[in-house]
Amino acid sequence: MINLDDYFSDFSPEEAMEQTDEHFKQLERENMIERLRKFFDRGCGYSGTQEQLNDWMQETIKGLDPKTKLYFDECMIVNYDGNEVLGGLDDFINMFWDKAIEGILNVLETEEIHIG
16 A cells, blocks of 8 residues: 655645645546546447447448448458458448547547546
């Protein structure tokens, strides 16, 4: 267990209070980022992230062509010459989502951005 008295003994009472506030703000920030990471994970049951992502994919496809009857799981991504199927659109979107969320959270973690 960390003894904060030992940690702050080199500071004046005012400096110690400021350091304590900064310490707890950092803990709060780390907690918020971890909560966001769990919330935006596609496997999170209570946030329904995967279901929302599926809805957005379908809405985007319909936005591109309102008459389409295709669903995202029927769309395939092929290589440049069309000979090899690289995966479904849903695979691409899911991988993109995971990378985008991780990138955004990394920025929040490293920058002095105030949350809340």
